[in-house]
Amino acid sequence: MDDLLAAELSRSAPTRDLRISVAVMDLESGERGVFGRGKYDTASIVKVDILATLLLQARDGGRTLTSRERTRAANMIQNSDNAATDVLWDAIGGAAGLDAANERIGLTATSAGQDGRWGLTQTTAEDQLVLLDAIFGTESVLLPADREFIESLMERVAVGQDWGVSVADSSAALKNGWLPRTATGLWDINSIGRAQVDGRDCVIAVLSDGSRTQADGIALVETAARAAAAAIGSTASAR
Template sequence: MLRRPPAAPRAWTNAAVSAVAALLILVALPASGAPAQPDPRMVQMMITRVSADLEPFDPVPDPGAQPGSLDAETRAELTAELDALAVEHDFGLAVQDLHTGAAFSHGAHTQFPTASVAKLSVLAMLVRIAEEEDRDLTDAELAQAEQMIRHSGNEVTDDLYQHIGFTDGFEEGIEAFGLQSTEPNPSGVWGSTMTTAADQLRLLRALHLDEGPLSAEGREQIRALMESVVPEQVWGVSAAAGPDDTVGLKNGWTPRDNNGGLWTVNSVGYVVGPDRAYLVAVLSDGQPDQGTGITMIEEAVLLVTGAMEQGTVPDERSPDR
């Protein structure tokens, strides 16, 4: 069994940490019914990039660190742990360690409703439009953005969704950020946007690395809002944080009438600090209540980040390098 690290405090500092490029590898996991512990050689063969736009990046953030990946035994054991968790929970997950480039996914290409996670996309698209117009966010836009991200305000999100061009504008933003499986609701219900963990990881990369349409200043502005979410909404991704780490996130949670009142519970964001730099996206649906969804997400986050801390090895023979 993989060791689960103890839950870390949810408080964080605002220390500046520069998370720069590394390798991204998302693993295509076995289909339902496949053996829980695949042959390690087959696991290694299944390692692949999620798309051509996610190329290796250089250099790694920590001086002297070497690009790495999860060793085959750890990867197979982690896959079995998450397969067991998926028996009772419908979720998709994608995690990247920016220190080493090691990454892991489970159901990362399955679409889930965004709920309030869509607000992070709306903010990124708002900042992109302002930069294209060669201006800063207005005071009114910034006030609405703060309410949308820090407090997860819905009415201001309605306004900003209209402001960025409604569904057509959202689709333009999807293309600009290179999202591949994100689809807005045809009626403009932003919380019913469909997305994948892989796409949410792409968006997080665009907020950290110089590979998207935003300037460094725009990325920093968005991250500052993600790092100031009100304490009662800090859960999920933050489970991986230590006391000296910075956490930025946007969570989403809502019961859905068209799913029998079961809950969508999502968490996307990052944890960066002296000992770690993770981008994390976990999406889930069909949860009996919000608390159960949060517990599942935090268990999954701790499983993956704990495995990365235990089982990352130098990637000297990777065919992807």
């Protein structure tokens, strides 16, 4: 599917002047396509990874999340609350905790941000597919109830934060990330999530950097998400 995805992007997204990576996978067939394989800052999409780590650690400790942890998790995912994220980042043991959990989940190209800078975690679009598959696929190191909890939060992100993957499916479960870089004034804009495309359950990850404005970055990510959905649709119709 790589060629299909590249073709769709060449028709619709200005990939020449901006750095972007897109990955999409049909959860039923396992078919996937990837465009661009560099590493990118996660910005706030890492909050899904932080929650998955917290849930894994709670299971290891033979417990469920406390009501306060659940509230903070909801604020972190649905409202992208950074203060709640700071607390949960410390709770998982920061960078070391995230890296250890990612090794178990199967993320091989993701490295946690250091010195509390969780938004500077580095990842690839392919690794984000692995994380999304662990949440929305059929087999996972995460417990079913934990996966359902993450999904329920990603299905109800705050109005105004529901752009990105949702262009492929208005009922998508998603998390977005946005980060202006102090040194350049340019934006990192990312979107990950699960969407129904032509009746098929799929996961999409779009990572980008170098947009002049947040609005420009969002438009780019949404164009790429549409291209990913079109590639899935073309693959399905070719069967």
